[in-house]
Amino acid sequence: MKAKEVQGAVVFRAGAFRRRIAWVFALQFVAVAIVCVMGAYDQAPLPAAIAVIVLVTGLAWLATRREWQPVSALARLISEWHDGQSDPAALQPERLSRRTDADLAVLARGLQGFAARIADYGQRERNFTRDASHELRTPLTVIRMAVDMLADEGGLDERGRRSVRRIHRATRELEALVEVLLILARESDPGGTAEQFVVNDVLRHELETARDLMAGTPVELQLEEPARFALHGSARAFSVLCWQLIRDACQHAEAGRVVVTVLPGAITVSHAAGSAAATRAGGERLSFELAIAQRISDRFAWPLELHASGRPGVARVRFPDILPMRA
Structure with a gap:
C-alpha cells in the first residue's frame, strides 16, 4: 500500500481519503440496492424500505463529514491566521490526525513553510525600518546642523556659500528619500499614525x-x-x-x-x-x-x-x- 512520510516522523497514506469515501458510497449503494430488491419482491414494506434508505443516507453523510474534519480544521486554522501573532508551528503535519490523507499533510507542510517565510519577512521588515530610521536619520541630522552652523559663518566667500547650499540641498533631499523608503518599506503601519x-x-x-x-x-x-x-x-x-x-x-x-x-x-x-x-x-x-x-x-x-x-x-x-x- 502506497504511503508518504512527512518530516520523517509521521507516515500518512496517500489516497486514504478517496478509499474511505469510496467504501462509504459502496456500502451505501449495496444497502440501498438490497432494500430496493426486497421492496420489489414484497419482502419489506414501503415505509420500512424508505426508513432504511434514509438511515443509510444519514450514516453515509456522517461518515463523509467525519472524513472531511481534517480539511475543515486546516481551513479554520488558516482563516483565523494573523501575521505576527500566530505560530507557524501550528501547521506542523505532526499535529494532524494519523487518519489524515498524505495530500493534506503535504499541503499543511507547504503552508507551514510559507507562514514561516512570511514571519521572517515581517521580522526583517521591522528590523530594517527600526535600524534605518535610527542609523540614517541620526547622521543626517548631524550633517544638517553642521551645515546650518557653517552657513552662519561670516568668513565664507560666494563660492563657499554655493557649496554650503548644495550640501544643504543634498542633505534635505536625502532626508526626504529616507522618509520615502521607510514609508514604502512599512507594510503593517505605512506612513505612521493616521x-x-x-x-x-x-x-x-x-x-x-x-x-x-x-x-x-x-x-x-x-x-x-x-x-x-x-x-x-x-x-x-x-x-x-x-x-x-x-x-x-x-x-x-x-x-x-x-x-x-x-x-x-x-x-x-x-x-x-x-x-x-x-x-x-x-x-x-x-x-x-x-x-x-x-x-x-x-x-x-x-x-x-x-x-x-x-x-x-x-x-x-x-x-x-x-x-x-x-x-
Missing part, C-alpha cells in the same frame, strides 16, 4: 522648504488655493508625495514657474517646461520622483494622474475621502 490635517497647510510648508532648496535658481514656486480641505490619514506620507511631485516639476521646469493648485478634492502640480525638458519628459519613462509618488499614491489609494507629454506638464492627485473645512 491623523487629521489640512492639505493647504502641509503644501505651504513643503513649498517653503522647496523655495529654500531652489534658492539661486530661475525657478519660481507658487501656491494657488481656490479650495481648502482636510484629510484623515498620514500627513507625512502626503507631504512626501507632494514633495516628490514638486521636485520633479522643478527639475523639468528649468526656468519659469511651478504652480501648485488646491482644487476641491484634488491638487495639481504644473510647470511650463522648456522645449528640451518637454521632449525629454515625453520620450523617457517615469522619473525616480514620479515613480516614488506613484507608489505612495497606490499605497494610500490617492489616484495620481500624469499629463507630462504636453506643455505645461501637469500632475494631479485626487482624494476620494476629503473632510470639509468649517467656515
